[in-house]
Amino acid sequence: MRTALVIGCGLIGTSVALALSARGVRVHLEDRDPDQRRTAAALGAGTEEAPDGPVELALVAVPPTVLAATVAESQRRGVARGYLDVGSVKAGPARELVALGGDPRGYLGTHPMAGRERSGPLAASADLFEGRPWVLTPTADTETEVLNLGLELAALCRAVPVLMDAAAHDRAVALVSHTPQLVSSLVAARLAPADEAAVRLCGQGIRDVTRIAASDPRMWIEILSANPGPVADVLAEVAADLERTVGALRALESADEAKRADGAAGIEAVLRRGNAGRARVPGKHGAAPASYETVVVSISDRPGELARIFADAGRAGVNVEDVRIEHATGQRSGLVQLMVEPAAAPVLAAALRERGWGVRG
Numbered sequence: 001m002r003t004a005l006v007i008g009c010g011l012i013g014t015s016v017a018l019a020l021s022a023r024g025v026r027v028h029l030e031d032r033d034p035d036q037r038r039t040a041a042a043l044g045a046g047t048e049e050a051p052d053g054p055v056e057l058a059l060v061a062v063p064p065t066v067l068a069a070t071v072a073e074s075q076r077r078g079v080a081r082g083y084l085d086v087g088s089v090k091a092g093p094a095r096e097l098v099a100l101g102g103d104p105r106g107y108l109g110t111h112p113m114a115g116r117e118r119s120g121p122l123a124a125s126a127d128l129f130e131g132r133p134w135v136l137t138p139t140a141d142t143e144t145e146v147l148n149l150g151l152e153l154a155a156l157c158r159a160v161p162v163l164m165d166a167a168a169h170d171r172a173v174a175l176v177s178h179t180p181q182l183v184s185s186l187v188a189a190r191l192a193p194a195d196e197a198a199v200r201l202c203g204q205g206i207r208d209v210t211r212i213a214a215s216d217p218r219m220w221i222e223i224l225s226a227n228p229g230p231v232a233d234v235l236a237e238v239a240a241d242l243e244r245t246v247g248a249l250r251a252l253e254s255a256d257e258a259k260r261a262d263g264a265a266g267i268e269a270v271l272r273r274g275n276a277g278r279a280r281v282p283g284k285h286g287a288a289p290a291s292y293e294t295v296v297v298s299i300s301d302r303p304g305e306l307a308r309i310f311a312d313a314g315r316a317g318v319n320v321e322d323v324r325i326e327h328a329t330g331q332r333s334g335l336v337q338l339m340v341e342p343a344a345a346p347v348l349a350a351a352l353r354e355r356g357w358g359v360r361g
Ligand SMILES: NC(=O)c1ccc[n+]([C@@H]2O[C@H](COP(=O)([O-])OP(=O)(O)OC[C@H]3O[C@@H](n4cnc5c(N)ncnc54)[C@H](O)[C@@H]3O)[C@@H](O)[C@H]2O)c1
Pocket: 007, 008, 009, 010, 011, 012, 013, 030, 031, 032, 033, 036, 061, 062, 063, 064, 066, 067, 070, 086, 087, 088, 089, 111, 112, 113, 114, 115, 116, 117, 118, 119, 120, 121, 219, 223
């Protein structure tokens, strides 16, 4: 693959664009929000220039409710040879595309099983998909050339392609992604009205269970609205388990020894079933985890500072793989941590110093 157009420069679109650009693909960026597009370009994800003619791959990475319409519209514009999306639900958008007059032969529904609880290009990273499953849902209509684009895309992002039927995919993600999101939110929701004295004690356990409760509700309402039945089926099973678990805990409070023994057996069964389920969660396959070096730069709290720092990094030929920002309390300044390949760290630090940035260390 030599050329691609990424439509939607948020977390997923920018991560794909960074990975493709790093492998030498010329990536064009499009977003209805010019700030997102500009930030993605400044991170080194590709060019804001429109392509001269049709590219090989158009990758649509917009929110679920506008996916099918965006694919249909880009097909009408004839921007690419093949059209792929990365939406978290697959059966509905494929049907919607046909209803909107799109061409199912030139389209392949895909879903990389990787993401974060943060949205937008600043949360993106080139290695997001490494070793992760990337679901491809070809149908009898899908042209071989378009399926091959999906396989090549997964390979370029160092992901593991998995071919599935769209409806089977939607049932599977109800179990491994959509219900866990709701359960995490439900556990975290108990903390909102809790006493500060209790919340102060939060340790690693609750951090692990509630990380994804920080996700963007707007995105998740769209995902869950596109897959309500399968998610309700799994959640109903969780609810039945919860009811039995509450019963077992109440039995543990009983003065009757036999009831207490039943309660303990019930709780042990839940914990052992949990061990068995957890043991089935596969590790991250393939590539070794990326290790980056961090260049820390102080910035003032003025509009455009971040875009300027990314542009300077780009001019130095350095790809910023990840970024974190710490705001100094009570001051109009902050620290930006730029994560880069180890060999690029001294290059970046020197280039930024030369351009007048306050680089730490
Ligand atoms: N976040 C995850 O963990 C994750 C993982 C895998 C797949 N997905 C899927 O990827 C897609 C994108 O998710 P994200 O997390 O990158 O979201 P995001 O909010 O970070 O980015 C979405 C981007 O699309 C742009 N956009 C919205 N409507 C548009 C339109 N009509 N035309 C052009 N651009 C438009 C927005 O401005 C934004 O930049 C979703 O369909 C989601 O289901 C998300």
